[in-house]
Amino acid sequence: QLQLVESGGGVVQPGGSLRLSCAASGFTFSSYGMHWVRQAPGKGLEWVAFIQSDGSNKYYADSVKGRFTISRDNSKNTLYLQMNSLRGDDTAVYYCAGASTVTRHFDCWGQGTLVTVSS
């Protein structure tokens, strides 16, 4: 079945960097647009970034634009999120999610990885 597994979360100081990974299995990864979505403690869901199935287009939320970079390696079935210049309000659980290029809704989600930005 469709499975996404995130890794790379942890504690980082303000201004620091972290790279998240999301390993996909059980579906044709190269046919899916992929997203990162985050959820701050006790808060709602916030869309963060999107990358098209072939990596040709990328979009970002204003809150992370210029600081975060989404990428993917279809040969490794893996999605990445490079996070630089981290701030306290970036503290959240980060989920990767997949959306078929045909249907567009988020039909598979990872379990999430916690990123804590604190000194």
Add this chain to the structure above:
Amino acid sequence: DIQMTQSPSTLSASVGDRVTITCRASQSISGWLAWYQQKPGKAPKLLIYKASSLESGVPSRFSGSGSGTQFTLTISSLQPDDFATYYCQQYNSYWTFGQGTKVEVK
């Protein structure tokens, strides 16, 4: 940017109740709307897509309706497993979530 507004923010209900959650978009999103259920410490789970299509494996007590800017998620008879937070999401123009509706025990 398209804003999504859910109401109510919190809903108190009993098992067997009919529950309705509303989601309003700041501009027309046609039918590009999904509903997700999230339980504490878990990832969101897709319930409804394209406003009214039931995801495979989701109980038929869940239904969605609406188009344009007004959408509704209905649970016809609330079950113990349904106490959770529900989010709407538009995917017409980029992607935006509503703020969530927590369904709690009355």
